[in-house]
Amino acid sequence: MxxxxxxxxxxxxxxxxxxxxxxxxxxxxxxxxxxxxxxxxxxxxxxxxxxxxxxxxxxxxxxxxxxxxxxxxxxxxxxxxxxxxxxxxxxxxxxxxxxxxxxxxxxxxxxxxxxxxxxxxxxxxxxxxxxxxxxxxxxxxxxxxxxxxxxxxxxxxxxxxxxxxxxxxxxxxxxxxxxxxxxxxxxxxxxxxxxxxxxxxxxxxxxxxxxxxxxxxxxxxxxxxxxxxxxxxxxxxxxxxxxxxxxxxxxxxxxxxxxxxxxxxxxxxxxxxxxxxxxxxxxxDFCNKVKHPTDGEVTIAICGKYTEYPDAYKSILEAFVHAGAMNNVKVNVRLLRAEDAEENGGSSAEFLKGVHGVLVAPGFGDRGIEGKISFIRYARENNIPFLGICLGMQCATIEFARNVCGFSEANSTEFNKRCRQPVIDLMEHQKKVKEKGGTMRLGSYPCILKESTKVHKAYGKFLINERHRHRYEFNNEYRQLFEKNGMLFSGTSPNGDLVEIIELKNHRWFVGVQFHPEYKSRVRSVHPLFKGFVEAAKEFAHGSRQLSFEPDALPLEASEPSVER
CATH class of the missing domain: 3.40.50.300 (P-loop containing nucleotide triphosphate hydrolases)
Structure with missing residues (x-):
């Protein structure tokens, strides 16, 4: 032997x-x-x-x-x-x-x-x-x-x-x-x-x-x-x-x-x-691009519930470093508390001044949800590049249901178990789960992309595998109505039952994903969605009238995206 x-x-x-x-x-x-x-x-x-x-x-x-x-x-x-x-x-x-x-x-x-x-x-x-x-x-x-x-x-x-x-x-x-x-x-x-x-x-x-x-x-x-x-x-x-x-x-x-x-x-x-x-x-070469980008800067707003503690979004921040280097731009990240928009009467305009992209972050629970929805609405209505991750994607569907489809009571059963229009609902196999630890939909699952969509263009292929961490999903009872109003379900599970990715047809870059793309971004293989998102933000920055950056959008350090609080 x-x-x-x-x-x-x-x-x-x-x-x-x-x-x-x-x-x-x-x-x-x-x-x-x-x-x-x-x-x-x-x-x-x-x-x-x-x-x-x-x-x-x-x-x-x-x-x-x-x-x-x-x-x-x-x-x-x-x-x-x-x-x-x-x-x-x-x-x-x-x-x-x-x-x-x-x-x-x-x-x-x-x-x-x-x-x-x-x-x-x-x-x-x-x-x-x-x-x-x-x-x-x-x-x-x-x-x-x-x-x-x-x-x-x-x-x-x-x-x-x-x-x-x-x-x-x-x-x-x-x-x-x-x-x-x-x-x-x-x-x-x-x-x-x-x-x-x-x-x-x-x-x-x-x-x-x-x-x-x-x-x-x-x-x-x-x-x-x-x-x-x-x-x-x-x-x-x-x-x-x-x-x-x-x-x-x-x-x-x-x-x-x-x-x-x-x-x-x-x-x-x-x-x-x-x-x-x-x-x-x-x-x-990568380090040189991080420290000395040749195509200027973009400002990305991350709307979340834990923005006082940036380590809660560590992989997202690092994915922006990778995508910034790939696009030869400096990504300045503006961390926004979801509750701030709620305390401001539901208005998010002042928080997003000078922003070239909006990412609504993952999370759990109902705290700050209405704030997230207000940030999403502003990005959708003002044609600002948007990426929603996990809960961010779910909030995007709630916002769309309320303000485009006319479902004023649309919500997730995570936040309101008795809501009359549950566009987001508990996954069927999760309904009998009692324990909290390790019981969600976890790990890598396949997803099929539709041709001629933004995500298909970003990935360059039809079959992808991404990592998940969630209990709730899009309610298929509303799928046909959403499609009639302009939402595209550009990625689904192989059997078509689970909605994995949403897009808006008439928007420069509006994508929501049920999975966590940030987990798979690498120095040598930048994640396609972050690359595409930053590229869209770069085009928006160069094409917008607001080419000057706000004084509070200054980088903290080059070790990661500049973080504003």
């Missing part, structure tokens, strides 16, 4: 503060290693007790990212897919809730033979088994695992202990730890301070783990003296201290880490000798 392939493991941990960018670091390293013709996969371990983030508020967790196989996962998996252009799956995201649930289920089934179930060894062994799960498929060279949270969090300790034990099992040439920390810049002293990093490494050492490589986030580049000092106090050579200072766009991070030779240090420590020189010319 052939010996199983020896997969190398890289674990990425974080210290000092959260939100330093472990996900971007993991994705960037994965890209660098893949560019050297190594086969790489990335997974994320989250320490919270929820089974998955599907039932968590966007204010708590940000966006819920959905994979092709229907897993509701952490938003970092979106970064992995966008950077590596490789699909993730249910196996790519593990929560402590899933670990405990699995252990308890085994105990109830008698698998522990009456023994006392404890964190050590039962929970730790369960985690180690999951850690090796993806590595067993034999098609990988390197598996990168990001551990959520920061060193010192009680709930993440079992993950760290499992990593410590796994390194003993596999040996130091087969597993390494990269620890991401903060080196703050104190303006009053004009000095970078290394003490937080030293304390973070000390806490990591207390768990029995010596980091193999330190990546230090900082406002300014690290000098050789700083690297030497950090290495001296953290038991590392200065070449194993990697600087990662603030940059113009998150897509610059792989190039910065390449410059710092992070990938070379990893390859040496893991004793990997067969690899190619990295080929990243396309990545450099």
């Amino acid at each position: 052939a010996r199983p392939k020896n997969v190398k493991h890289i674990f990425v941990t974080g210290g000092v503060v959260s939100s330093l960018g472990k996900g971007i670091l993991s994705a960037s390293l994965g890209l660098l290693l893949k560019s050297r013709s190594l086969r790489v996969a990335i997974q994320k371990y989250d320490p919270y007790i929820n089974v998955d983030p599907g039932t968590m508020s966007p204010y708590q967790h940000g966006e819920v990212y959905v994979t092709d196989d229907g897993a509701e996962t952490d938003l970092d998996l979106g970064h992995y897919e966008r950077f590596l252009d490789e699909p993730t799956s249910q196996a790519s995201n593990l929560t402590m809730g899933r670990v405990y649930k699995s252990v308890i289920d085994k105990e109830r089934q008698g698998e522990y033979l009456g023994g006392t179930v404890q964190v050590v060894p039962h929970v730790i062994d369960e985690i180690k088994e999951k850690m090796n799960e993806q590595a067993k498929n034999g098609s990988l060279d390197i598996l990168i695992t990001e551990i959520g949270g920061t060193i010192g969090d009680i709930e993440s300790l079992p993950f760290l202990e499992a990593m410590r034990q796994l390194k003993l099992d596999l040996g130091p040439k087969n597993l390494l730890n990269i620890h991401l920390t903060l080196v703050p810049y104190i303006k009053a002293a004009c000095e970078l301070k290394t003490k937080p990093t030293q304390h973070s490494v000390k806490m990591l050492l207390e768990t029995g783990i010596q980091p193999d490589i330190l990546v230090c986030r900082s406002e300014k580049p690290l000098s050789r003296e700083i690297k030497n000092k950090v290495g001296h106090f953290c038991n590392l050579h200065e070449s194993d201290v990697i600087g990662l200072n603030d940059c113009g766009t998150i897509y610059d991070v792989p190039l910065m880490l390449l410059n710092e030779q992070l990938d070379k240090r990893v390859l040496k420590k893991l004793n990997i000798k067969k690899y190619k020189d990295p080929e990243l010319s396309y990545w450099r």
Whole structure:
């Protein structure tokens, strides 16, 4: 029997503060290693007790990212897919809730033979088994695992202990730890301070783990003296201290880490000798287009319910970066609270001044729905390019029913279970569902496009597959009436039963989709709908009289679309 392939493991941990960018670091390293013709996969371990983030508020967790196989996962998996252009799956995201649930289920089934179930060894062994799960498929060279949270969090300790034990099992040439920390810049002293990093490494050492490589986030580049000092106090050579200072766009991070030779240090420590020189010319070209577009700017309004927290729309924001680069324009995003239009007497005109496109975002619940509908009506009546995603598409059908078809009481049964004209209704197979978690229509489903439609022109094909996350759908009882009034159902399920895409015939670009196209936009393959939407906004901007931009439409940073609040 052939010996199983020896997969190398890289674990990425974080210290000092959260939100330093472990996900971007993991994705960037994965890209660098893949560019050297190594086969790489990335997974994320989250320490919270929820089974998955599907039932968590966007204010708590940000966006819920959905994979092709229907897993509701952490938003970092979106970064992995966008950077590596490789699909993730249910196996790519593990929560402590899933670990405990699995252990308890085994105990109830008698698998522990009456023994006392404890964190050590039962929970730790369960985690180690999951850690090796993806590595067993034999098609990988390197598996990168990001551990959520920061060193010192009680709930993440079992993950760290499992990593410590796994390194003993596999040996130091087969597993390494990269620890991401903060080196703050104190303006009053004009000095970078290394003490937080030293304390973070000390806490990591207390768990029995010596980091193999330190990546230090900082406002300014690290000098050789700083690297030497950090290495001296953290038991590392200065070449194993990697600087990662603030940059113009998150897509610059792989190039910065390449410059710092992070990938070379990893390859040496893991004793990997067969690899190619990295080929990243396309990545450099993309970054240049993001930072230096040649065809000006467009302003896109995103109307949503969670606009105080942009991470709730992370994939949408990144899809606009990709589409902007493809169209050689800077996309300035104006985040608009759906309730603002309601509080303004239902008027949305002042909020959309100088806007060249309107996107109504996904979400759940009835809060802000009337505001969304007012934004959609303004875009429809003023021929402004429009894209509605999931709930945004449903709100577009409600607006059309009320203001074009004359159904003044049209609504969704999600917002009014007794509404007399339910143009949006609960999917039939959802009517008996009781539990909330993981019970929606989730994952990738096929869709057939109609010829000579905007979406068919955008995709360039008739059969597409897109990711879903919803419970409600268009009510087919109203389909014929909508078509008579000018709505085109340009995409449906293969059997024709489910409406997936709507368009308006006599509008420059008005599209609503029941799925989430933002999940599949990549650096190397920009999503066709975002490309087409931004292209329409660009044409509208260049052809409109309002060529000057409002003072409040200024970019915040080039790492993502400029976000106005």
